[in-house]
Amino acid sequence: MGRPGRLARAAARHPAITIAVWAAIIGGIVTVALAGVGGQGLFSRLDSGWTWAEGESTHADELLSGGDDQSSTLLVHGVDTADPELTGLTAALAAELAELPEVTVVDPLALPRLPDGTPPPQAARLFADDGDGFLLPATVAAVDGSVDDTTVDEVDARLTDAAERIRDRFPGAVAEVGSTALLVDSIVSLSENDLQRGETVALPIALLVMLVVFGGFLAAGLPLVGAIVSITGGLGALFGFTYLMDINTTVVNVVTAVGLGLSIDYGLLIVSRFREEAHAHVPADRLSAIVRAADTAGRTVLYSGTVFAIASLGLLLFPLPIVQAIGLGALSVTVISILSALTLLPALLAVLGAPLLRPGLLTRIPGVGALLRRFGDVAPEEGLFSRLTRRVQRHPALVTLACAAALVLLAAPVLQLRLANTSVDSLPATSQQYGFQSALRAHFPAAADQRVVLVTETEADAESWAEQVARLPHVVSVAAPEQAGEAWQAAVRVAHRTGADVVAAIRADRPGFPHWVTGADARTVDFAATLAAGAPWAALVIALGTIVLLFLMTGSLVVPIKALLASALSLGASLGVLVWGFQDGNFAGFMRFDPDDVLGVDVLVVLLTLVFGFGLAMDYEMFILSRITEQVERGVPDAEAIARGLQRSGRIITSAALIIIVVFAGFATGDLMVIKQLGTALAVAVFLDATIVRCLLVPAFMTWQRRIMWWAPAPLKRLHARFALRD
Structure with a gap:
């Protein structure tokens, strides 16, 4: 008898204790990690921000941002920016926000215009391309490397209230608020919805397939029990990891899908092998059948789970937190899937083994029974x-x-x-932020995240480099350099889906002064x-x-x-x-x-x-x-x-x-x-x-x-x- 068999025999001999231990563990995880009783739950601790690789683009972004400040922006489009009622509303809003600690506000409608009525060049990005809109940014300054979350939430709330008032007073106007915090909330909400939708679609169909395989609800339900235990345990492990590292919302969906797939695989293998061993030795000795199933199919579970764990460990070799988090989550859910297959399932088989060996109720239905026996789990020779x-x-x-x-x-x-x-x-x-992001790209392209951006220490260097880059293939235009943070930047407009090629071409011909390339495509x-x-x-x-x-x-x-x-x-x-x-x-x-x-x-x-x-x-x-x-x-x-x-x-x-x-x-x-x-x-x-x-x-x-x-x-x-x- 091998180790899987000995482990399964111990669990099957004391099924009540084994099931009670697993129930206590899962109950504790649900209470603390998922329900958040007594503190934050898993979903409230997730991070939806993208973890970029340390490199040229990251350093350039640090130079441009000038610190850890957080900004929220009110976007308004489809209005007359000279309307006195509108300017009065934004002035009052700016005054309110300025009273909050460490908050700096720029009211573009209060800035002096040039003689021809156009906004000053330094504020051009705050106005829509067609002149019928504006951006009002409010920035919460970081103190000792961090911002006050309460202040950020208050800024978002006041901007949101102002957006609602603008929509009420100016019918047809677009008024949206965008910020990192709101984007995080939106993506976390989407992640939860995707998780629920995936399980809603997958679990009933999985049960139907297993009904066909096993011919009864009891046998079909055991792999699903293992799946629920593995997923819950995996999410509990992620909850623990949130205290050690940032866990992206994507990690939860990946770990749930992997746990569901693995545990059902292993449950199918163990239950079907138990039934095969029991039918092959008549009269059936339930404990012996469980041990033989664990020593054969259980050992296969252990080997295949080990290979999956090795693959998950490979993710830990990538120096990126999001990849390492996925690796840790997948490793955790794999270990839990193996343990539940070798302990919890044998305990359940010990309790429910006799009914499992009898034909299920569905097999007694005329016509259906013959079909189920044809596709059953125990194959003929x-x-x-x-x-x-x-x-x-x-x-x-x-x-x-x-x-x-x-x-x-x-x-x-x-x-x-x-x-x-x-x-x-x-x-x-x-996404709740889709309206803001789409309006920003459509009407305020200079303020949107650029595909490719040139960054230098001086304006002269930015101008000379921009002239050089403008001649490259797929480059549509290069904007005039402007100061941002501790550096100068020049946005490069590229043809659709060619940003990565442009980044490679720019980096292949480096200028002789300090320089960096950033932007969405450079980060990718x-x-x-x-x-x-x-x-x-x-x-x-x-x-x-x-x-x-x-x-x-x-x-x-x-x-x-x-x-x-x-x-x-x-x-x-x-x-x-x-x-x-x-x-x-x-x-x-x-x-x-x-x-x-x-x-x-x-x-x-x-x-x-x-x-x-x-x-x-x-x-x-x-x-x-x-x-x-x-x-x-x-x-x-x-x-x-x-x-x-x-x-x-x-x-x-x-x-x-x-x-x-x-x-x-x-x-x-x-x-x-x-x-x-x-x-x-x-x-x-x-x-x-x-x-x-x-x-x-x-x-x-x-x-x-x-x-x-x-x-x-x-x-x-x-x-x-x-x-x-x-x-």
């Missing part, structure tokens, strides 16, 4: 997957090459991949460069960890390398679909987004798709390999072992993949573009992996190369004989 495998084995080389070619074709759009930051570029229309370029710098180490750790684990499991070096190559093909194909769907706008209609707002694929989505997509792919690799290895160790010929292994694992893999696809598709219905893209990418990756890769490519390649499939050098074979991970 021969069936769809074994027949499919034997057909594939007739022409293994041809099938291998055809599958590889199809995946490469799907991956082709990656060659036109453009990286973007959708958190900045693609604020959804449902720096963020991507930082990720690229950490990628080799992360890839090395993930690849080596996977190779070592699969080698100890199978005794082969070919199997791990095959697994890495197959995953690379499916992940490349999923990114290709992502580029085609979002960057090229082909998903815009049914996924409800404006293709002009999507400048490319979110740089964070690319990273997380590769890491989590790989981890999920290894789940199915483990499911299949554990079954094939069982057959090989029993002396079954290789080709037959592959067919039997796929037959035994095919139903569970298909069911688990369908549920995970539903989970990620549910999150793809959300409003935040980063979650929409990530959900789509992972759903596509799982679909491709569970169909083309696991059902066709893997059995074809293993059959084609079966003579070398289990090869390893003699020294490594001796090492495997001593340290092998066996069921």
Whole structure:
């Protein structure tokens, strides 16, 4: 009996204690972390600000901002800026705000005009391009490196009240308030809504799939119990991490989706193996069936969870807080999913095992029962997957090459991949700040966040550099330099979706004086460069960890390398679909987004798709390999072992993949573009992996190369004989 079996036996022998401990832990997390009883809850501690990479653009932004001050802005458009009633209202507002501590207000309507009636040049950005609007900024100065949140909230409240009065007195006018605090509140609200929507879509469909698999509500509900426990535990871990680091709202959605997918996978595997073991030994000894299930399927859960944990650890090697936070969250929810599968599920099986072994109520319904038995969790010796495998084995080389070619074709759009930051570029229309941001870009382009900005220490340097940059391809114009903070800046207007190319061209021909390039596209370029710098180490750790684990499991070096190559093909194909769907706008209609707002694929989505997509792919690799290895160790010929292994694992893999696809598709219905893209990418990756890769490519390649499939050098074979991970 292995360690998973001993752990499961201990939990199954004392089920009441095990269930009570888990209930107490989850109840405490719900009370403290989610409900916020006695203090702040998780969602009130989240940060929606984007964590940029330390680099050239970050330093330039620090020079331009001049400190940690926070500004809120009243935007008004569609009015006569000379209207006496309007000027009186803004004057009174400015006087009110100026009385607050550390607040500086600029009332553009009170500034003296030039003889021709135009505003002074230094205030030009505060007026709309068509002259029918203005911006009234109020800045709360930082004291000892921080601002008073109470003052910030008071400024936002008074500006919001003024916006309402302007809309009442000037029908048809646009009056919106924008600030960092309001943007944070808006994105946190969207994140919560996306989370609830994703779970609302995913959980009922997941239950329906498991009803088909298990034929009854009781068995189908156990993996969902594990999912709820894992998600709650993961969110509790994130709550603890908020006291150590900033946790972005995106992290919550990612961890929830990952926890839901993993725990349902593991629950399906454990429950189905328990039923298989119980039916294979009649009369059924419930405790023995639980132990055998843990020593086989439970060990597979442990191995696949370890691979996913290794992938999550790879994220910690990137020097970016948001990526590290996602890695810590994913690692936490993976550990909790494994523990719940090896302790809580055995305890529940000990209590509910007898009813689970009887046919469910749904199987007694005429017509439905036959269907459920056909797609049940315990596979017959021969069936769809074994027949499919034997057909594939007739022409293994041809099938291998055809599958590889199809995946490469799907991956082709990656060659036109453009990286973007959708958190900045693609604020959804449902956001409370959408009206402010869209009006700012439309009517006050000089005040909006610029795509590319030149920063220098002197005005003369800015002027000479602007002349040089104006001649570059894709540059439409360069604005006149203006002073900001401790430096001078010149905004560069670029053609749509060419900002990253312009940044690269500017940085390729550096001037001889102190200079920096910033702006939305420059920040994205720096963020991507930082990720690229950490990628080799992360890839090395993930690849080596996977190779070592699969080698100890199978005794082969070919199997791990095959697994890495197959995953690379499916992940490349999923990114290709992502580029085609979002960057090229082909998903815009049914996924409800404006293709002009999507400048490319979110740089964070690319990273997380590769890491989590790989981890999920290894789940199915483990499911299949554990079954094939069982057959090989029993002396079954290789080709037959592959067919039997796929037959035994095919139903569970298909069911688990369908549920995970539903989970990620549910999150793809959300409003935040980063979650929409990530959900789509992972759903596509799982679909491709569970169909083309696991059902066709893997059995074809293993059959084609079966003579070398289990090869390893003699020294490594001796090492495997001593340290092998066996069921």
